[in-house]
Amino acid sequence: MDIEATHLHKAYPRKVAVQDISFSVAQGEVFGFLGPNGAGKTTTIKMLLGLISPTRGTPKLLGQTPDSLEVKRQVGFLPELFRFHDWLSGKDLLRWHGRLCGMTEQELDRRIPEVLDQVGLSQHGDRKVKGYSKGMQQRVGLAQAILHKPRIVFLDEPTSALDPLGRRQVRNIIHHLQEQGTTVFLNSHLLSEVELTCDRVCIVQNGQVLRTGSLQELLKGTLEVEILSEKMTEDLKAELQSFAEVLDFTWNTAHLRVSDEKDIARIAEVLFKHRCPIYGLTPQKRTLEDLYVSLMEAR
Numbered sequence: 001m002d003i004e005a006t007h008l009h010k011a012y013p014r015k016v017a018v019q020d021i022s023f024s025v026a027q028g029e030v031f032g033f034l035g036p037n038g039a040g041k042t043t044t045i046k047m048l049l050g051l052i053s054p055t056r057g058t059p060k061l062l063g064q065t066p067d068s069l070e071v072k073r074q075v076g077f078l079p080e081l082f083r084f085h086d087w088l089s090g091k092d093l094l095r096w097h098g099r100l101c102g103m104t105e106q107e108l109d110r111r112i113p114e115v116l117d118q119v120g121l122s123q124h125g126d127r128k129v130k131g132y133s134k135g136m137q138q139r140v141g142l143a144q145a146i147l148h149k150p151r152i153v154f155l156d157e158p159t160s161a162l163d164p165l166g167r168r169q170v171r172n173i174i175h176h177l178q179e180q181g182t183t184v185f186l187n188s189h190l191l192s193e194v195e196l197t198c199d200r201v202c203i204v205q206n207g208q209v210l211r212t213g214s215l216q217e218l219l220k221g222t223l224e225v226e227i228l229s230e231k232m233t234e235d236l237k238a239e240l241q242s243f244a245e246v247l248d249f250t251w252n253t254a255h256l257r258v259s260d261e262k263d264i265a266r267i268a269e270v271l272f273k274h275r276c277p278i279y280g281l282t283p284q285k286r287t288l289e290d291l292y293v294s295l296m297e298a299r
């Protein structure tokens with residue numbers, strides 16, 4: 001496993017920020033870490049990166065504790081609230097970070113234009129970071145996180161300041177990283193983006209894990225189907241009920257919940273058998289946001 005959190009716990013004098021959090025992330029996975037403000041996400045990331053010590057539990061990166069220099073060299077990090085040396089130009093800032101990672105000048109000459117291009121800052125590399133917009137600063141932060149081609153990248157809210165095109169660019173960068181076998185740990189409040197990007201997610205609240213799994217696992221059994229027809233009878237309803245949960249049912253409209261997409265074809269067969277014309281048969285998939293809201297409201 002590239003990332004392992006085992007019973008992580010962090011207590012401050014007046015606040016328990018993280019309580020017994022465990023999960024693991026395999027190489028090449030894009031892992032989403034979600035939760036409301038104050039849920040303990042940043043605290044968990046900081047423990048995994050060795051920036052703060054856990055009160056209990058063990059964080060491991062690449063099988064080692066995060067204080068190992070060998071591990072640190074293989075990790076990239078875009079913090080949520082980054083403060084850069086803004087008197088430097090974008091290029092100089094990257095060069096400085098690259099040198100800290102032990103990159104050679106030749107490597108940096110080749111790699112800096114490449115990452116500036118990836119984050120859409122090719123035209124702005126010579127400008128001082130001080131003059132960058134918020135979104136441009138976030139882009140240079142991302143360039144800094146991937147500059148040394150790390151094996152694991154931690155991105156804490158990487159798109160919070162970006163416009164829609166910038167967000168798409170970040171999605172593409174994440175896909176590209178994944179294709180190269182990089183493990184991505186993504187903390188984001190933008191659930192539609194998490195849904196498009198992540199293989200698995202972990203949802204936390206009050207410092208505890210509520211759910212961990214692939215999106216497929218977490219959203220399983222939550223497919224709803226709307227039927228628009230006419231002359232729907234009690235017999236038809238009874239037959240639908242044999243494999244679907246009937247949420248509501250009138251003579252021309254019904255809402256069902258099914259566990260599998262194959263059941264949509266089955267619904268069509270039953271309607272056909274009962275000689276009901278099909279004006280609409282619309283699957284309404286629950287989104288990650290729906291799941292998230294229902295989990296938060298349940299507590």
Ligand SMILES: Nc1ncnc2c1ncn2[C@@H]1O[C@H](COP(=O)(O)OP(=O)(O)OP(=O)(O)O)[C@@H](O)[C@H]1O
Nearest residue numbers: 012015016017035036037038039040041042043044
């Ligand atoms: N150094 C600290 N001292 C005391 N309490 C802290 C400290 N750092 C974090 N906390 C508290 O721990 C809890 C978790 O904070 P954390 O920053 O990990 O949340 P988060 O999930 O990252 O939130 P957000 O989405 O708002 O960034 C919060 O209640 C916060 O006030």
